Amino acid sequence: xxxxxxxxxxxxxxxxxxxxxxxxxxxxxxxxxxxxxxxxxxxxxxxxxxxxxxxxxxxxxxxxxxxxxxxxxxxxxxxxxxxxxxxxxxxxxxxxxxxxxxxxxxxxxxxxxxxxxxxxxxxxxxxxxxxxxxxxxxxxxxxxxxxxxxxxxxxxxxxxxxxxxxxxxxxxxxxxxxxxxxxxxxxxxxxxxxxxxxxxxxxxxxxxxxxxxxxxxxxxxxxxxxxxxxxxxxxxxxxxxxxxxxxxxxxxxxxxxxxxx
Amino acid sequence: xxxxxxxxxxxxxxxxxxxxxxxxxxxxxxxxxxxxxxxxxxxxxxxxxxxxxxxxxxxxxxxxxxxxxxxxxxxxxxxxxxxxxxxxxxxxxxxxxxxxxxxxxxxxxxxxxxxxxxxxxxxxxxxxxxxxxxxxxxxxxxxxxxxxxxxxxxxxxxxxxxxxxxxxxxxxxxxxxxxxxxxxxxxxxxxxxxxxxxxxxxxxxxxxxxxxxxxxxxxxxxxxxxxxxxxxxxxxxx
Numbered sequence: 001x002x003x004x005x006x007x008x009x010x011x012x013x014x015x016x017x018x019x020x021x022x023x024x025x026x027x028x029x030x031x032x033x034x035x036x037x038x039x040x041x042x043x044x045x046x047x048x049x050x051x052x053x054x055x056x057x058x059x060x061x062x063x064x065x066x067x068x069x070x071x072x073x074x075x076x077x078x079x080x081x082x083x084x085x086x087x088x089x090x091x092x093x094x095x096x097x098x099x100x101x102x103x104x105x106x107x108x109x110x111x112x113x114x115x116x117x118x119x120x121x122x123x124x125x126x127x128x129x130x131x132x133x134x135x136x137x138x139x140x141x142x143x144x145x146x147x148x149x150x151x152x153x154x155x156x157x158x159x160x161x162x163x164x165x166x167x168x169x170x171x172x173x174x175x176x177x178x179x180x181x182x183x184x185x186x187x188x189x190x191x192x193x194x195x196x197x198x199x200x201x202x203x204x205x206x207x208x209x210x211x212x213x214x215x216x217x218x219x220x221x222x223x224x225x226x227x228x229x230x231x232x233x234x235x236x237x238x239x240x241x242x243x244x245x246x247x248x249x250x251x252x253x254x255x256x257x258x259x260x261x
Numbered sequence: 262x263x264x265x266x267x268x269x270x271x272x273x274x275x276x277x278x279x280x281x282x283x284x285x286x287x288x289x290x291x292x293x294x295x296x297x298x299x300x301x302x303x304x305x306x307x308x309x310x311x312x313x314x315x316x317x318x319x320x321x322x323x324x325x326x327x328x329x330x331x332x333x334x335x336x337x338x339x340x341x342x343x344x345x346x347x348x349x350x351x352x353x354x355x356x357x358x359x360x361x362x363x364x365x366x367x368x369x370x371x372x373x374x375x376x377x378x379x380x381x382x383x384x385x386x387x388x389x390x391x392x393x394x395x396x397x398x399x400x401x402x403x404x405x406x407x408x409x410x411x412x413x414x415x416x417x418x419x420x421x422x423x424x425x426x427x428x429x430x431x432x433x434x435x436x437x438x439x440x441x442x443x444x445x446x447x448x449x450x451x452x453x454x455x456x457x458x459x460x461x462x463x464x465x466x467x468x469x470x471x472x473x474x475x476x477x478x479x480x481x482x483x484x485x486x487x488x489x490x491x492x493x494x495x496x497x498x499x
Contacts, residue, residue: 256476
């Protein structure tokens, strides 16, 4: 009876893989999206005959024993943190992070969230917020009468005014790094939250500690590679069919068993 | 009576073999999975003097196929595939274990771990620490891990002294009681690649059909034997 259940674990693993791939493909054009990849691990092993058992007949010791595997389970869905390509948008509040850092935003409940989506916006009061309207840390307010703003690689935001020659420094973005950025919890809307596995956030300025620099007028594309996703999709589909085939065969064997006279 | 028992022993073994096929196929996408097989051994029962003995096939041993699987490009800097023989050494709560699944990541303390959280050990048996500020991590073919051009550690690659003594554990781990020794040469670590499962779908499906047919044959044999015996009883009691 085990074969049926083992093949079923295989089918649900391949199903999970297809789910992951379809989410990646759906987010092919999402700014700052990182592709996910399902990782699998084998399940426990059943000991039919333990290695080292003494063979009753003549006293020899079994060198290997019989261990039967019980299938597969998802081990992790890991985030591929490779840098996506940058595309030019010319938006003055579009910033791409070139490096491993994250921008910090404050959620309405006061909790911090981290994002690589640099498509920033301005509220009616001039406060710089993420595309979902969450204020970016630290608060930077752009005055109404600013003619244009420029953001340099170190994240310093300058405003130009019609009646002034020298630009005015409004503030400087900070970037946040994690020991294990793959351990961050995805909140949706391109936001991530700290977990015990990610390590505490390390706040720094752009250009420091390998956090990366900012590039104004660009957005980071999704890092999804369509060719790879499609080949994985085919693999997952075939894997699913193979497991279904095993279920059919195991079922026929069990059918034969029930017909024993 | 022994005819039915001999066939039954074979049927039980075939069921176990079917289970290994199902397990191999279920793990067709598991990184670093090694396919398994069942070996039958003959259990001979001596008959009375002058008569032939009875031989029963029993599934008494299993094999682990340690051959190289294909590698797949993932581009992640800490995805490592082993080309050639050898295993990574990882530290679990139950002791040191061997694995070919090279999907690693730093944990919250910056130590290199497997997806299950087991520490990856270097050639000296110590955990590998990756500084959080490291930007570019490169792993050379000999396992030397460097961050921004500065060598940090050398990943340990080992082979078991007695490959037959390896015991499987969940999470593509192998335990070995006989101990391990470092890989001398001929093995390379590929960075940005993962080694898949060495399960060949064609072979597994062929084996599955073979097992299924053998099982049906055994079943038919038991049926035939049952017919023969009931006919015998009919004839004798008429």
